[in-house]
Amino acid sequence: xxxxxxxxxxxxxxxxxxxxxxxxxxxxxxxxxxxxxxxxxxxxxxxxxxxxxxxxxxxxxxxxxxxxxxxxxxxxxxxxxxxxxxxxxxxxxxxxxxxxxxxxxxxxxxxxx
Numbered sequence: 001x002x003x004x005x006x007x008x009x010x011x012x013x014x015x016x017x018x019x020x021x022x023x024x025x026x027x028x029x030x031x032x033x034x035x036x037x038x039x040x041x042x043x044x045x046x047x048x049x050x051x052x053x054x055x056x057x058x059x060x061x062x063x064x065x066x067x068x069x070x071x072x073x074x075x076x077x078x079x080x081x082x083x084x085x086x087x088x089x090x091x092x093x094x095x096x097x098x099x100x101x102x103x104x105x106x107x108x109x110x111x112x113x
Contacts, residue, residue, distance in 0.1 A: 006034035006067070008100045010107045017093065018110045020055065020074040022082070026059055030081045030096065032105065040099040041072055043062040045107045049097040052079040055112065057096070070098075083111040 010032040016072030020026040032039070041059075054077040063071035083091045097106040 008032070008039070008098055008105050009033040010098060010102045013096065016109065018074060018096070019027065019113045020076050020110060021077060021094055021113050022076050022080060023078055024028060024075070026074045027070060029063075029075065030072060030098065031068065032070075032098075034103070035067050035070045035102070036067070036096070036100060039070070039090045041070070042097055043074070043110055044095045044097050044106070047101065047108065048093070049104055049106065053094055053112070055094075055110070074107045074110065080112050082113055087097055087109065096102075 010030055012031045014029040015058045041057040043053040043055040047106050056075040058073045060071035060073050065071060093108045094110045095106045095108050
């Protein structure tokens with residue numbers, strides 16, 4: 001018998017790494033399982049979802065969503081700090097985090113450029 005509330009899980013993003021310029025709407029897809037209405041999708045500096053970053057993540061209403069594919073649009077605000085990949089060591093990618101029904105999943109694959 002299937003679980004009433006399947007565990008939310010991010011497997012990957014498409015594209016694999018999202019490069020989101022400041023003030024530009026950047027579409028990408030979250031691939032995984034257990035997705036549904038009421039999800040909170042955001043960007044953070046830590047895997048546990050703390051350190052929220054000034055990047056708005058909006059549902060892409062022009063695309064079809066399922067419990068396994070969730071199209072979204074990242075929109076970094078003007079004050080968001082770009083990810084510096086040129087220094088040594090480079091800044092790590094940011095975490096895309098989903099929270100739904102008390103469950104959380106994250107993947108470290110977003111750069112602000």
